[in-house]
Structures are given as C-alpha cells and as structure tokens.
Amino acid sequence: MQHTNVAGPPAGIGSHLAGEVLLQVAGVTHAHGAERVLDRVDLTVRRGKTVTVVGPNGAGKTTLLRIAMGLLVPQAGTVQRRSGLRIGYVPQSFAVDATLPLSVDRLLATASRSPAARAELLREVGVDGLGERPLQVLSGGELRRVLLARALAREPELLVLDEPVQGVDIAGQAELYDLIARAVRSRGCGVLMVSHDLHLVMSTTDRVLCLNRHVCCEGAPESVGQHPEYLALFGGVPRGLAVYTHHHDHAHDEAGAVVPLEGGHSHPRDHAHDHTHRH
Amino acid sequence: MQDFFVRALLGGVGVALITGPIGCFILWRRMVVFGAALSHSALLGVVLGLGLGIGVTPGALIVCVAVALAFLALSRDGRVSEDAVLNIVAHAALALGLIALTLLSSITGELLGFLFGDILAVSAGDLLWIWGGGAAVLAVLIAIWRPLLTMTVHEELAAVEGLPVAALRITFMLLVSVVTAVALKIVGALLIIALLVIPAAAARRLSTTPETMAVTAAGAGVVSVVVGLWSSLWWDLPASPAIVLAATLLFAFSLAAGRPLKTF
Numbered sequence A: 001m002q003h004t005n006v007a008g009p010p011a012g013i014g015s016h017l018a019g020e021v022l023l024q025v026a027g028v029t030h031a032h033g034a035e036r037v038l039d040r041v042d043l044t045v046r047r048g049k050t051v052t053v054v055g056p057n058g059a060g061k062t063t064l065l066r067i068a069m070g071l072l073v074p075q076a077g078t079v080q081r082r083s084g085l086r087i088g089y090v091p092q093s094f095a096v097d098a099t100l101p102l103s104v105d106r107l108l109a110t111a112s113r114s115p116a117a118r119a120e121l122l123r124e125v126g127v128d129g130l131g132e133r134p135l136q137v138l139s140g141g142e143l144r145r146v147l148l149a150r151a152l153a154r155e156p157e158l159l160v161l162d163e164p165v166q167g168v169d170i171a172g173q174a175e176l177y178d179l180i181a182r183a184v185r186s187r188g189c190g191v192l193m194v195s196h197d198l199h200l201v202m203s204t205t206d207r208v209l210c211l212n213r214h215v216c217c218e219g220a221p222e223s224v225g226q227h228p229e230y231l232a233l234f235g236g237v238p239r240g241l242a243v244y245t246h247h248h249d250h251a252h253d254e255a256g257a258v259v260p261l262e263g264g265h266s267h268p269r270d271h272a273h274d275h276t277h278r279h
Numbered sequence B: 001m002q003d004f005f006v007r008a009l010l011g012g013v014g015v016a017l018i019t020g021p022i023g024c025f026i027l028w029r030r031m032v033v034f035g036a037a038l039s040h041s042a043l044l045g046v047v048l049g050l051g052l053g054i055g056v057t058p059g060a061l062i063v064c065v066a067v068a069l070a071f072l073a074l075s076r077d078g079r080v081s082e083d084a085v086l087n088i089v090a091h092a093a094l095a096l097g098l099i100a101l102t103l104l105s106s107i108t109g110e111l112l113g114f115l116f117g118d119i120l121a122v123s124a125g126d127l128l129w130i131w132g133g134g135a136a137v138l139a140v141l142i143a144i145w146r147p148l149l150t151m152t153v154h155e156e157l158a159a160v161e162g163l164p165v166a167a168l169r170i171t172f173m174l175l176v177s178v179v180t181a182v183a184l185k186i187v188g189a190l191l192i193i194a195l196l197v198i199p200a201a202a203a204r205r206l207s208t209t210p211e212t213m214a215v216t217a218a219g220a221g222v223v224s225v226v227v228g229l230w231s232s233l234w235w236d237l238p239a240s241p242a243i244v245l246a247a248t249l250l251f252a253f254s255l256a257a258g259r260p261l262k263t264f
Helices: A061-069 A104-109 A115-124 A140-153 A170-187 A198-204 A221-225 A228-234 B003-028 B032-052 B056-077 B082-103 B105-116 B124-143 B145-153 B155-160 B165-187 B192-204 B210-235 B239-257
Strands: A002-006 A021-032 A035-046 A050-054 A076-082 A087-090 A158-162 A190-195 A207-212 A214-219 A250-252 A258-260
Touching: A021 A061, A021 A190, A035 A050, A035 A061, A035 A190, A035 A214, A050 A061, A050 A198, A061 A158, A061 A190, A087 A140, A087 B155, A104 A115, A104 A140, A115 A140, A140 A158, A140 A170, A158 A170, A170 A190, A170 A198, A190 A198, A198 A221, A207 A221, A207 A228, A214 A221, A214 A228, B003 B032, B003 B124, B003 B145, B003 B165, B003 B192, B003 B210, B032 B056, B032 B082, B032 B105, B032 B165, B032 B192, B056 B082, B056 B165, B082 B105, B124 B145, B124 B165, B145 B155, B145 B165, B155 B165, B165 B192, B165 B239, B192 B210, B192 B239, B210 B239
Parallel strands: A002 A076, A050 A190, A050 A207, A087 A158, A158 A190
Antiparallel strands: A021 A035, A021 A076, A207 A214, A250 A258
C-alpha cells in the first residue's frame, strides 16, 4: 500500500480529459472492522474539472473523501496528491460548541489573515454583512455559505465538498450549487464533491462516479443518469425506455475480460454481479 | 495579613490564572469528562508521591500524565465510548487512591485535605510549583493557541490544512495534566474540575471572542479565589468549597448580566 505525494501528474486512466491531475486514487479498498466499505475504487480529479460522487447512504462516499484527502490511510490501493496540493474542504457536519464565542469573520480568519479578502469572500457567497454574527445562530444555508467562503479563503487548488447543500431547503439547493459552480469557474480549481442528487449537479459536473462500496458506473452525468445500475440504486425508471440508447464503453471478450470501446461512460467492473445491493 | 493567608492568596491566584484559559478549551473541546477523570485520578498520585517520598505534586503529575496517555491509547481502540473509558479509569484510580491512602494509616487524617484541598497549608515549595508550572503551561498554550483553536473548531478541517492534530491533542492533554497536578494542593482532587469549568462558563456570556473569554475566565477565577478566601476567613468556612461557591455565584451573575447569545 502506498500513500504518496508526487511531483508530476501521474499517467493513468482518464488522461483524455484536459487539465493537470491533482488527485488520483487507484484500487482503494477499505473496511471498517469486518465490513468492507470501499472495494477497488479508482478516482481521478483534474484541475478545472468537477467530479461528483453519488450513492446511497452507507455507500462509502465520505470514507472515499477522507481517504482522498489523506485523513484516512486505506488498507489497500494508492492515493497520489500533487505535491503541496492546497485543499479547501467543506465538511458534511460542522458543529461548534455553544460555549465557543466565534464570529463568522473570526472563523474565516483561521484561513485568511486579510480582513478585506474575508469581507470580499462573504460578499461572493452571498452572506454580506454576517461577519460579526456568532456561528451558532446561523441558519443551515448561511452556515454552508460561510463554510464555502472559508474553504475558498485558502485559495485552494482542489475543493472537496461533502454534501455541500446539507440542511438547505430545496429552493436554496440549486442556488447553492450554482454559486459553487461560479466560484469554481472563476478560480479554475478542481472539485471533488459528494451529492445526494445527481440531477441538481448534472449541469455543473464534468464526471460522475456512482458509488455503492464499489464503483457501479462512471462517466458523463447524462450517461450515468441513464445507467441501469444507477437507476437500480436510486429507484428511477429511464425515460423513454423504448428508445433507450445507452451504450457501453467496453465489451467483454470470450474470457470475460473488459475490452474498451470509444466514448460514453466507463464501467470498471464486469457486469455479471448483482445490481441490487441491499444493506 | 498573616503569612499563611498571603501564601494561600498567591497560590489560589496562580492556579486561577491558568485554570481559566485551560478551562475554556476544556469547554470548547467538550473535554469536561476528561478533566474530571484526571482530577479524580490525581488522588492516586498523592499516594504515589507520599509512598516514593517524591512529594505530592510530582506524584500527581506522574499519575495524571499516565492516565492521559492511557486514555489516548484506549480511546483509539474505539470499542468503548470515550466517556465510559474515562469514568472507568477515573473512578478506578479514585477507589485505588482511597484504599491506598487508608492503608497508609499515618496520613489518613490528611485525606480530606487531598479530596477537597488545603489552601491554607500552601507552602513556599507549593508556590514554586504553582507559579513555575503555571508559567510554563501558559507559555505553551500561547504558542499553540492558533492551531489549537482551529483544531477545536473542526479537527478534520485542521488536519486537511496540514496542522499536526495528533501532536496538538497530546500537548493539550499534558497541559491539563500539569494544571491538575499543581492545583491539587489548592482545591483538592474532587474540586479541580470545578475551578476549570465554572470560571470559564461564567466568562462565556461576557465574551465575544475566544481570547476575551480566556482572559475573562482567568479574571473570574482570581475573583473567586479572593472572595472565597476572605469569606473563609470571616465566616470560618472551608476555603476550597468557598472558592468554588464564589465562582458559582459569579456564573449566576453572568447569566443575568450577559447579553443573550443572538446579539453578542
């Protein structure tokens, strides 16, 4: 098992995408106790590209993020981050104890020493003027925006967002995803994001990884949204089933080995396994 | 003023100056149970110190550090909840300490002093421990203030940003161990946690930043010590409980006087 930072972009899967490789996870397997939560997962994030991980509860999404960021060392597989990679992280759960007197501005000050830059960031994420507010009185949506501002304050090359719209009402969710997409576009950083809802992030995502402990399917968002494994997991029915034109990017030879085809989504596993993971 | 009273004041103020800021982090980091466990197990340190003839405070320091490290190792295991581990360790140490102290029949009379403190018996040597240890703890706390605060806000965030969270966690636990050991003579094993938690809690409603809360907590501790000691003198009250009660009154005042959370 390796866990290294590398100087150059490692060659590897997905090299047809533009942009320097910021992060590459290869063949990562991990178990909590006896329970295997990740099984031979591959993941590559490039500068300027957004990769979204979707999957049901308990699919190992957060574990994958933690391994990608180096918070957790996987039991098998390799994680390579570009050396000196600056990560801006928005965690899924964030609760400061009620006894800690901490204003929004002071939270940002743990990431950026410039008051002007902090005020500008709060403006950018749409919570202008909340700087002096204590963290504990923020609404769910305000807190998400403040955490995004803090992540951006580090001038990250890679933004890691774990359920960035958690605790936000439905109307606010699309708005927040738009905000994230704008912030990312103007900075050109890579994004690794976990989301519940593929359809909300479809327009702002370059690549989707459908995870249920192993990678069920992977590819462009439109392609994954029609994939039978994705639909099996999320209980949807493909629209226009009769004219369903889904195609695979690989076929199987006589021995069952994967033979790549051009375009479309990729599927790193053979198709013979059970698609209805119940846990 | 008599010498013993001056020494008591100096000792109490020295302890309060450091329990205030450390107590703030204990509240913020939700480590009250850890603090209580350490202070209870300090009693075992008394036995060790007397048995080995190295003195009460060094004995308490050794046991506190050992308990902190044992907790660190056990909690990593993850099979038992941290609160359960702490309570097991703390009360096992307390029970062991009580039995051992009773078996050493020559010091049974001092048992009450070790449980509830004997601030009026503070010696010049104790003062050296309190002010020397306190200055060292304060210096380290100031040095690690920024990263420790970031880690207190969110540990994983701090780790992703490259802060040495494991080293910071151990350092803070060692600081609490030192504070507990030097405060043992002043307030006793059962009341140390009160001097850590109550002044910090009293400072909460009066503060808008972590730094002002730490300074206010130190001030609240000093006021509690002075008020407690004087009332112990005037009304012949036991000194340590009077100090804790004074701190509790300050906390009650802070609830009445402090601005509500929404507008601070």
